[in-house]
Amino acid sequence: MTIDLKQNPATNPALLLRFRDRQYAPDMLAVAVGKLNLFSWIHQRGDADTEAIANHFSLASRPLDVLLTLCRASGLIESAGDTHRLTDLGREHLVDTSPWFLGPYYAPIVDSPIAQGCLQVLRHDRPANWQASEDGSDWHTSMMDEDFAQGFTALMNCRGIAMGQVLADKLGGFIADCNHVLDVGGGSGIYSSTLVAKHDHLRATVLEQAPVDRLAREEVLRHGLQDRITVAQGNMFTDPWPGGADCVLLSNVLHDWDFPEIRTLIQKTCQVLPAGGRVIIHEAFLDDDKTGPLAVAEYSVLLVNITQGKCYSPAEYGVILADHGFEVGPYHDTIADRGFITAIKR
Numbered sequence: 001m002t003i004d005l006k007q008n009p010a011t012n013p014a015l016l017l018r019f020r021d022r023q024y025a026p027d028m029l030a031v032a033v034g035k036l037n038l039f040s041w042i043h044q045r046g047d048a049d050t051e052a053i054a055n056h057f058s059l060a061s062r063p064l065d066v067l068l069t070l071c072r073a074s075g076l077i078e079s080a081g082d083t084h085r086l087t088d089l090g091r092e093h094l095v096d097t098s099p100w101f102l103g104p105y106y107a108p109i110v111d112s113p114i115a116q117g118c119l120q121v122l123r124h125d126r127p128a129n130w131q132a133s134e135d136g137s138d139w140h141t142s143m144m145d146e147d148f149a150q151g152f153t154a155l156m157n158c159r160g161i162a163m164g165q166v167l168a169d170k171l172g173g174f175i176a177d178c179n180h181v182l183d184v185g186g187g188s189g190i191y192s193s194t195l196v197a198k199h200d201h202l203r204a205t206v207l208e209q210a211p212v213d214r215l216a217r218e219e220v221l222r223h224g225l226q227d228r229i230t231v232a233q234g235n236m237f238t239d240p241w242p243g244g245a246d247c248v249l250l251s252n253v254l255h256d257w258d259f260p261e262i263r264t265l266i267q268k269t270c271q272v273l274p275a276g277g278r279v280i281i282h283e284a285f286l287d288d289d290k291t292g293p294l295a296v297a298e299y300s301v302l303l304v305n306i307t308q309g310k311c312y313s314p315a316e317y318g319v320i321l322a323d324h325g326f327e328v329g330p331y332h333d334t335i336a337d338r339g340f341i342t343a344i345k346r
């Protein structure tokens with residue numbers, strides 16, 4: 001089937017993506033209530049800072065941040081800096097001495113496989129089985145397996161068509177003077193495809209690891225864009241990036257990683273770009289104060305379980321970009337709880 005990449009859908013698929021993206025969030029909350037009794041503990045103290053929670057419950061900082069963000073976005077806690085206290089909702093319904101305590105309501109899922117994975121990741125920062133491929137490999141390793149990579153690339157490709165079309169529309173002015181986009185960790189290359197389909201002056205290179213690079217080549221061919229998009233095989237962390245680009249696209253890539261890897265990728269972005277070169281970070285962003293959006297806080301629970309990352313805010317990326325000499329632009333929404341930030345190399 002040929003797809004007209006210039007033709008956007010008339011409807012917004014946000015709800016359909018949310019059903020899937022929130023899959024891990026209820027079980028994470030069940031763990032907080034039924035395994036940790038976190039809310040009763042905070043209530044007894046009046047408030048608690050992040051470090052105290054981490055120490056008392058032996059929780060790792062990346063998943064704890066995701067859990068606290070979920071609680072804040074759900075209206076269960078309020079945070080002043082690093083200090084957290086319960087809201088009325090949290091106090092009335094999640095404290096075990098309250099007449100309206102709803103702990104037993106979550107009991108049926110507190111030992112579900114997903115809840116067990118959440119507890120593992122909270123305690124050890126890595127679940128025992130990342131619920132990726134059946135051999136128990138993590139998602140990152142699974143992506144090097146032919147069958148798993150094919151299925152997951154198809155998943156990302158189908159959501160990327162509408163998202164990529166809206167991204168291409170909204171980026172118009174920002175990429176008007178760019179000639180060549182380097183799409184790092186580009187998956188099927190769908191974002192390169194939607195960008196070049198809507199912007200006649202653009203070319204793109206997709207940088208991907210095996211076997212996804214082959215899938216990307218097939219997909220680019222399917223869209224008939226092989227004269228304008230090339231696919232380079234390489235490891236984005238350890239190999240030099242293809243030169244010649246004046247714009248780097250990091251779409252749904254940084255949120256797979258923790259801060260050290262994000263810094264590495266931003267540093268490599270800086271190295272490959274000329275002065276005036278542009279970078280686009282496209283994914284699901286939290287608000288800068290991490291009070292929402294709820295859909296993104298829920299999605300972050302999925303990411304913390306299956307990848308080495310989580311959802312970040314524009315401010316968190318902004319600090320890293322500024323450290324590497326980029327002038328950082330504002331955040332823009334696209335579609336289905338996703339959006340992008342841009343930056344220009346000084």
Ligand SMILES: C[S@@+](CC[C@H](N)C(=O)[O-])C[C@H]1O[C@@H](n2cnc3c(N)ncnc32)[C@H](O)[C@@H]1O
Binds near residue numbers: 187209235236251252
């Ligand atoms: C979540 S997907 C995003 C794909 C696409 N950019 C999108 O927005 O749908 C992350 C991609 O990063 C790729 N990736 C992960 N580690 C990589 C590495 N070390 N070198 C190159 N690509 C890598 C994966 O193969 C995967 O396709």
